[in-house]
Amino acid sequence: MPRFPVTPWKPYEPRFILPTFAGLDNRLGLSIPVWYRPLNLRYLRSLVAGSLKKNFIESVKDLGPELFSLASSGFSRKLRFKLHILSRRGDYLTSHVIPSAFEPGASFDIDLSKLLAELKLPEDDYLVVAVMSRGRMDGVRSSPASFSMTYLDQDNVAIYRTGAFARPLNEGRLKSHVGFTGINPKVIATQDVVSSVLLINHSSDPEYAFPAHPTSVLIREDGEQLQGDFGEIAPLGAREMSVADMFGPQVFDFLKPFNGRGTTVTTCRGMTLASLHLQRSNDNRRTLLGIEHSRPAHMNLAGIVQH
Amino acid sequence: MDKVDLRKEEAALSLNDGLVAQGATADLGIADAIARGYPPSVLYLRNDEVVETEVCAFNYFSTFSKDFPEAEAHVWLFDGAGVQVGYYRKDLGLNGQLQLKTSRVCPNVSGTVAVTLLPKGDAKIRSGKRVTTGYYAQYFSQQGAVALSHEREPVTATTFPLPAWAQTYLTKFIEHSGVIVVNSCLAADGVASGNARLVALNGAVLAEQRLPAIPPMGGRRLATLELFPEAKQLVGSAESFALEVSGENMASPFSYYQFANGKFSLHHF
Structure with missing residues (x-):
């Protein structure tokens, strides 16, 4: 039986996993830089160079769905986000799709503690898989900026920030790790x-x-x-x-x-x-x-x- | 250059903290480190009555390189105007580590800190490459908070542009919030300059302000309400807002909150 009821992310969708902590206010945000474009000349060059290293069939197989998605969106610069909630044991619990799309210059910002309560999840430590609809079309489809994870208690703010990527991780058929x-x-x-x-x-x-x-x-x-x-x-x-x-x-x-x-x-x-x-x-x-x-x-x- | 004599300081550190400074050789200039292909990475430095900065590093050469198991750590400290006010050097043997309270080297100085780890021996750098340094800083508030940061961009000898970066802030902490701008350019004409914009979550620009010029290797903390005195009214009832910074010769900015009780939290954009 699959872990997720539906495909949780497409291979080209940047994502990462962040923790939430019981007893703290947990927040997640990303400000999309005004200069963000999913595809520009620099990325196009690297895409072509990468494709030339593979055979035609492989390139089409890898890039086809992504380019089709981009074209069918009208080459939209807007980004969409979805969140999958897991237990700390890695069990899938539920998902939440952010209804809005965000254009360059705008910020995605969500109160995760409030969301977890709305999803009727009991207070506990969780993991959130944050997935964005696309990144920059570089080799690892990196997010155009760092996500911000903010943890608050009564008088303390702890923050870390990191990017999302679409890259093979712990997936033996695609990449082996030392x-x-x-x-x-x-x-x-x-x-x-x-x-x-x-x-x-x-x-x-x-x-x-x-x-x-x-x-x-x-x-x-x-x-x-x-x-x-x-x-x-x-x-x-x-x-x-x-x-x-x-x-x-x-x-x-x-x-x-x-x-x-x-x-x-x-x-x-x-x-x-x-x-x-x-x-x-x-x-x-x-x-x-x-x-x-x-x-x-x-x-x-x-x-x-x-x- | 106003330079602290760290031989005495190292001896004091050795006695007081158990830090090893044996075998220290000649000082290394920051420009020399860049020229040798080992540009130091920068972070914000803050030592005052509220916060003390500690830099932490481990000799990862001993973990990952059989050829170069020993290293040396070089730490340069600059005040807000970019004047070098301190330098510290430590030899790191197998599994050697550095946990340096920078306030011991330059108390009551805020600006920038730059750190390089150099492997000992005849290490050859690949053509066209440079060797960057990984380290961390801990910002200890007197009231018990600890903010952590990994290193940021390497110092450069030439000027460079900073594209627009933005981050979100909580409106309920707007009067405690701000941005820290660090100049990571060593060039004589590398003054950092640029603009800050107050932005709503939907991307609407609420206000724009020119940033004060920051000399090479300097750093400055700017409160949101100092930049945008009318920010509370402009942001209104929105739960969050964003600050955007762009310009030249700046490392990616840091956001910060500093509360009335002295607790300080910062992180890079």
């Missing part, structure tokens, strides 16, 4: 603040069925390390683990000589994961102080010749 390495040098374990890592086992395949089992190592300034098990992340699910969850209550004493600071390096072979770093008050995850997505550090070495 593995995931997520580095968080912002780790804090003190009386006041405890860091968490939230990993999302994402995929471009709606029927993705492989759980992830990452492991993590906590490294302090003098090189001493603690090994930790991240636990299982369900396909299209997510899991948040604090450094106390991963490395036990001794983590506070372990990092104490270094002002409670350290770095986690989290790895998972053969698959890629989305990664968020959270700073929380040391109050059993009631307060989210700060959040940020991680960046793939290996990309910073791409310019160096290695043997």
